[in-house]
Amino acid sequence: MANAITFEELEGGFGLATLNVPDAKVNTLGRRILGELAELVGRLESRSDLRGLLFRSGKPGQFIAGADLKELGALAFVPKEQAAKGLALGHELFGKVSKLPFPTVALIDGACLGGGTELVLSMDERIASKSHETKIGLPEVKVGLIPGWGGTQRLPRLVGLHAIEMITSGEPVSAERAAAIGLVFDAVPVENLIDEGKRVVELLRHNDMWKQQRERRSQPLGLSTDQLMFAFGAAEGVVREKTKGQYPAPLAALAAMRNGINLPLAEGIKAEQAAANEVVGTPISANLISVFFMNNRLSRDPGVDNPEVKPRPIRRVGVIGAGLMGAGVAAAFARSGIPVALVDVDENRLADGLRRASEVVAGRIKIGRATPEDLAHMLALMNTSTNMSLFSECDLVVEAITENEKAKSETFRKLAEVLPEGSIVASNTSTISISRMGNFAPSAERFVGMHFFNPVDRMALVEVIRGERTDDETVATIVALAKKIKKTPIVVRDCPGFLVNRVLFPYMNDALQLLGEGVSMDAIDRAATKFGMPMGPITLHDVVGLDTAFFAGKVLAAAFPDRSAETPILQELVLAGRLGQKTGAGFRKHSGKKGKPEADPEAEALIAKHVKKRSEPSEAEIVDRLFLPMLLEATRVLEEKIVRDPADVDMGLILGIGFPPFRGGILRYCDQEGAAAIVERLSRFADLGKRYEPTESLKALAKSGGRFYPTPKLGDAFGG
Numbered sequence: 001m002a003n004a005i006t007f008e009e010l011e012g013g014f015g016l017a018t019l020n021v022p023d024a025k026v027n028t029l030g031r032r033i034l035g036e037l038a039e040l041v042g043r044l045e046s047r048s049d050l051r052g053l054l055f056r057s058g059k060p061g062q063f064i065a066g067a068d069l070k071e072l073g074a075l076a077f078v079p080k081e082q083a084a085k086g087l088a089l090g091h092e093l094f095g096k097v098s099k100l101p102f103p104t105v106a107l108i109d110g111a112c113l114g115g116g117t118e119l120v121l122s123m124d125e126r127i128a129s130k131s132h133e134t135k136i137g138l139p140e141v142k143v144g145l146i147p148g149w150g151g152t153q154r155l156p157r158l159v160g161l162h163a164i165e166m167i168t169s170g171e172p173v174s175a176e177r178a179a180a181i182g183l184v185f186d187a188v189p190v191e192n193l194i195d196e197g198k199r200v201v202e203l204l205r206h207n208d209m210w211k212q213q214r215e216r217r218s219q220p221l222g223l224s225t226d227q228l229m230f231a232f233g234a235a236e237g238v239v240r241e242k243t244k245g246q247y248p249a250p251l252a253a254l255a256a257m258r259n260g261i262n263l264p265l266a267e268g269i270k271a272e273q274a275a276a277n278e279v280v281g282t283p284i285s286a287n288l289i290s291v292f293f294m295n296n297r298l299s300r301d302p303g304v305d306n307p308e309v310k311p312r313p314i315r316r317v318g319v320i321g322a323g324l325m326g327a328g329v330a331a332a333f334a335r336s337g338i339p340v341a342l343v344d345v346d347e348n349r350l351a352d353g354l355r356r357a358s359e360v361v362a363g364r365i366k367i368g369r370a371t372p373e374d375l376a377h378m379l380a381l382m383n384t385s386t387n388m389s390l391f392s393e394c395d396l397v398v399e400a401i402t403e404n405e406k407a408k409s410e411t412f413r414k415l416a417e418v419l420p421e422g423s424i425v426a427s428n429t430s431t432i433s434i435s436r437m438g439n440f441a442p443s444a445e446r447f448v449g450m451h452f453f454n455p456v457d458r459m460a461l462v463e464v465i466r467g468e469r470t471d472d473e474t475v476a477t478i479v480a481l482a483k484k485i486k487k488t489p490i491v492v493r494d495c496p497g498f499l500v501n502r503v504l505f506p507y508m509n510d511a512l513q514l515l516g517e518g519v520s521m522d523a524i525d526r527a528a529t530k531f532g533m534p535m536g537p538i539t540l541h542d543v544v545g546l547d548t549a550f551f552a553g554k555v556l557a558a559a560f561p562d563r564s565a566e567t568p569i570l571q572e573l574v575l576a577g578r579l580g581q582k583t584g585a586g587f588r589k590h591s592g593k594k595g596k597p598e599a600d601p602e603a604e605a606l607i608a609k610h611v612k613k614r615s616e617p618s619e620a621e622i623v624d625r626l627f628l629p630m631l632l633e634a635t636r637v638l639e640e641k642i643v644r645d646p647a648d649v650d651m652g653l654i655l656g657i658g659f660p661p662f663r664g665g666i667l668r669y670c671d672q673e674g675a676a677a678i679v680e681r682l683s684r685f686a687d688l689g690k691r692y693e694p695t696e697s698l699k700a701l702a703k704s705g706g707r708f709y710p711t712p713k714l715g716d717a718f719g720g
Contacts, residue, residue, distance in 0.1 A: 109131060248284065396426060415441075629691050
């Protein structure tokens with residue numbers, strides 16, 4: 001294989017090193033690349049004749065994406081000492097880079113992240129291109145790691161306490177921001193990078209400034225005790241509030257900085273190594289890295305297996321129904337520059353729809369993520385009418401009316417009268433059969449489910465539901481369109497509840513069974529949130545609406561009667577008009593401007609009517625009662641080939657219901673617990689019926705010791 005790093009000598013005694021990993025879209029720092037870099041550094045350590053070294057990427061608009069995450073993820077499956085060896089590899093190499101006998105300058109064009117940023121921090125200076133693509137950051141905490149190759153020590157010595165936010169949030173900064181805080185010397189046009197690099201080398205050589213800078217940056221930062229206590233105390237409070245103690249990496253990064261920046265750099269590096277060893281190679285890190293790769297896989301997935309199938313262009317979209325979901329869907333298209341025709345039965349509903357769409361952008365304007373011009377542009381792309389003839393030039397119409405099959409089917413019949421030949425019709429239904437409704441669409445082959453999640457502006461997931469007659473081109477077109485509007489599509493075969501709601505139903509259903517056994521709402525919700533869910537199932541009922549949950553539950557219970565249980569409590573509350581947050585009362589009372597939930601004696605009295613027995617299960621038992629039925633349904637989805645890959649299930653739940661990413665998804669959770677252990681735990685609930693009966697695929701894994709995901713090869717890990 002061709003070398004990734006080339007070195008040439010430029011006129012004037014300058015060295016130029018170029019990193020360009022062959023046959024790869026991005027540069028990453030894996031073992032092989034680090035080996036090449038170490039070889040180059042070894043050759044240059046004796047080159048005191050060079051005036052300086054310039055380091056750049058050979059990929060325009062892309063610098064270094066970071067360390068090789070596949071190798072880092074594999075560290076979870078190797079002995080701890082091997083993981084520590086992998087960390088030491090980077091420290092030793094970057095330490096040698098920082099001691100080369102001439103000034104070194106990184107020329108950054110494009111994304112410079114993770115290990116790439118730590119590499120350039122070990123150099124004397126950095127110059128960034130004035131490009132929208134140029135971002136510099138240390139995102140390691142997002143995959144359960146800390147910057148472990150010197151980043152927690154070199155960045156604070158360069159930019160001061162700005163480093164705390166950069167490292168604990170993992171968010172990158174632009175070239176302009178990097179220049180403002182001193183992370184880079186300057187931001188210049190990309191075509192000027194080499195000339196500016198030479199100029200900076202000469203500036204560093206004047207009066208041996210480069211040697212003075214190295215000496216200064218090897219010393220303690222020199223913060224007072226009060227500065228340390230205030231800055232890191234406040235940061236720790238923010239981190240703990242955000243992570244709820246379930247993501248250890250940001251706290252480990254804080255500890256590394258706090259313990260090391262007031263020591264000489266060499267001692268600070270040791271403090272960083274100690275903190276990094278606490279998180280590298282852990283299951284949490286392996287899971288978060290896996291989520292990263294699962295997300296990447298979906299971003300590249302065309303939705304169909306035939307590579308010859310290409311998506312059709314969608315130039316104009318129609319949305320029928322201007323309610324909460326329809327308005328959100330229309331706004332998503334218009335915000336991405338796609339003209340939208342919005343139709344509903346009267347002008348008042350259309351006005352409400354435009355107001356809702358405007359509120360999405362207005363909210364982003366308030367936090368500085370959009371401008372009034374963005375709002376004006378979105379509204380300019382939205383046309384409204386009470387007449388379906390507005391759809392006459394649409395390539396796609398998304399139906400988002402009330403969840404009533406008869407009403408939807410009648411709508412599809414009417415669309416056939418106005419749509420141009422070849423148009424696609426998609427339904428935003430969350431429960432109704434796509435295959436069945438396709439019989440009433442203008443074309444069953446060009447009819448598909450496009451299930452957005454509420455609120456549309458914040459939820460990334462779109463389920464693309466394939467009916468029995470939906471063709472490949474239609475699926476590929478909707479998948480490509482979902483990506484264009486910055487959503488994450490997952491293709492699902494038609495079945496009751498599709499993917500997310502089908503797998504969620506057992507969780508919600510068993511939460512109600514626990515209530516009927518006398519377990520308190522708070523105990524149920526507390527067990528779920530400690531497991532990592534963003535909210536407990538009782539709270540979730542109130543958020544989505546008890547009526548919505550009740551009617552969706554009836555559909556799923558009818559489809560899977562052998563593994564559903566009656567929910568008289570839910571029916572009682574719905575009949576009492578307690579529909580959740582939207583009515584101010586559900587399982588709990590929601591009062592005040594923010595609708596803060598409070599205990600409600602009236603709801604508790606209604607629930608008490610249906611409590612058949614009193615039990616006080618442990619928190620671990622509550623967790624099993626909630627999540628084991630969910631896991632079993634996930635295995636059934638795989639067995640029935642409702643999705644094409646286990647990662648589709650896990651990412652669907654992470655994106656659709658907030659299943660904790662640090663657990664990697666429900667199937668990775670099973671892998672970590674072990675299928676045999678899961679089967680044994682299920683046996684304790686055998687008297688509760690079919691919904692706790694292990695599936696054939698789970699029993700097979702328990703017997704063989706297998707996993708839903710293969711174990712990475714040990715040789716894939718750093719130091720392997």
